[in-house]
Amino acid sequence: MTESTTKTAKVPDQDALARVGKTVRERLDADPKAYKIPSEKAEIYAIGEFLTSNECRKLAGMIDQVARPSSLYEGTYKDGYRTSYSGNFDSSDPTVKMISRRIDDALGLPGKIGETMQGQRYLPGQEFKNHHDYFFPSEEYWKQERKNGGQRSWTAMMYLNNVPAGGATAFPTLGIQIAPKAGVLLLWNNAKPDGSPNVNTLHAGTPVESGAKYVITRWYRTRKWG
Numbered sequence: 001m002t003e004s005t006t007k008t009a010k011v012p013d014q015d016a017l018a019r020v021g022k023t024v025r026e027r028l029d030a031d032p033k034a035y036k037i038p039s040e041k042a043e044i045y046a047i048g049e050f051l052t053s054n055e056c057r058k059l060a061g062m063i064d065q066v067a068r069p070s071s072l073y074e075g076t077y078k079d080g081y082r083t084s085y086s087g088n089f090d091s092s093d094p095t096v097k098m099i100s101r102r103i104d105d106a107l108g109l110p111g112k113i114g115e116t117m118q119g120q121r122y123l124p125g126q127e128f129k130n131h132h133d134y135f136f137p138s139e140e141y142w143k144q145e146r147k148n149g150g151q152r153s154w155t156a157m158m159y160l161n162n163v164p165a166g167g168a169t170a171f172p173t174l175g176i177q178i179a180p181k182a183g184v185l186l187l188w189n190n191a192k193p194d195g196s197p198n199v200n201t202l203h204a205g206t207p208v209e210s211g212a213k214y215v216i217t218r219w220y221r222t223r224k225w226g
Contacts, residue, residue, distance in 0.1 A: 011196050012137050013151040016222035018195030020109065020153040027108035028187065034106075039174050041200040043189040046178070047106060050185035055099070056160040060214040062089060062096075063119030063160075070120065070128075082128045084205065086120040103156045103218055106185065113149060115219045115226075120205075122167055122213040128205035130172060133219060134190040134197050149221030157186045158216045166209030173200045180213055 011017075021043070028034040028045045037044040051059070066087030089096045096117055104111045122128075133155045135145050145151075157169070159180040168177040169186065178186060192198045205213070 012142075012146065013222040014191075014195035016195070017151060017153055017191040018193065020113075020220070020222060021189050021191055021193055021195065024107045024109065024154055024187075024189065025193075027106075031106070034187075037176065037178075039176065041174055042171065042198055043193075044171070044174075044176070045187045047185040047187070048181075049183050050102070050106070051099070051158060051160070051183040053182065055095075056182050056214075058095060059099070059119065059158075059216060060121075060160045062093075063087065063121050063214055063216070066119060067121045081131070083126040084120050084122045084128060085126075086118055088116045088118050091116045099158075099216075100218065103158075103185070107154060107156065107187065107220070109154075109220055112224045113153075113221045115149075115221070117216050117218045120213075120215050120217065122205060122208045122215075124166075124208050124210060124212075127207040130202050130204045132190065132197070132199070132202055134201075149225035150223050151221065152190055152219045153222055154220045155188050155190060156218045156220070159184045159186070160214035160216065161212070163208060163213045164210040166207050167211075167213035168206045170204045170206050171200070171202065172204070173202055177206070180215070 034045045034047050067085035068087050070082045070084045070086040134152050135142055161182050163180045168179050170177045188201055190201050
C-alpha cells in the first residue's frame with residue numbers, strides 16, 4: 001500500500017487509536033523518567049533503566065529457549081526481509097506477567113489490549129528491513145486481525161543488551177537511529193494524534209555487525225487482544 005492510498009483509505013479504529021494515543025501521550029508526558037525524542041512527525045519516547053541487569057539476562061535466556069526463524073504476515077514482505085529469530089513468551093509465566101504489567105503501567109493501558117510479549121534475537125548479519133507495525137486493511141490478514149483486537153496502536157520495545165556494532169532501530173524518514181542499550185524501553189505511537197496511520201513510523205532493525213542483539217516487543221491494539 002502506498003502512502004497516498006493510506007491517506008485516502010477509510011481508517012479502521014481511527015477514533016479508538018486517537019483515544020489510546022491521547023491516553024499514552026498524557027501518561028508519558030507526565031512521567032519524569034520518560035524522555036520524548038525530538039520529532040515533529042512521530043511520537044517516540046524512551047525510558048532508561050526500565051529493566052535491571054538481572055532481568056535483562058533472564059529474559060535473554062528465555063528468548064534463546066523460544067527463538068525460531070522469524071515469520072511475517074503472508075503476502076506482506078519478501079523472503080530475506082526479516083532474518084532474525086523470535087518467539088512468543090508464555091503469558092502465564094510469572095516473570096512475563098510482571099514485566100508485561102510494568103509496561104502496561106508505563107503506558108497507562110489495560111493489559112488486555114496488549115499482545116503477548118515477543119522476544120527477538122539478531123546475530124551478525126541479521127536484520128529486519130523497513131516496515132510499519134500497524135496493519136494494512138487491504139491485506140488478507142486484516143480479516144483475522146480485526147477480530148483479534150483490531151489495529152495496533154503503540155509499540156513497546158525493550159533492549160536487553162548493548163550491541164558492540166550495528167543493530168540500531170532506525171526511523172529513516174525521521175533521520176533517527178537508536179542504538180540498543182540494555183534496560184531501555186523504547187515506545188512509539190504507530191498512529192497520528194487524529195488516529196490515522198503514521199507513515200513516518202517506518203522503521204528497521206539494522207544489521208547486527210558484531211555480537212548479538214536481544215529485544216522484547218509488546219504491541220498494543222485498540223481493544224482486547226485475541
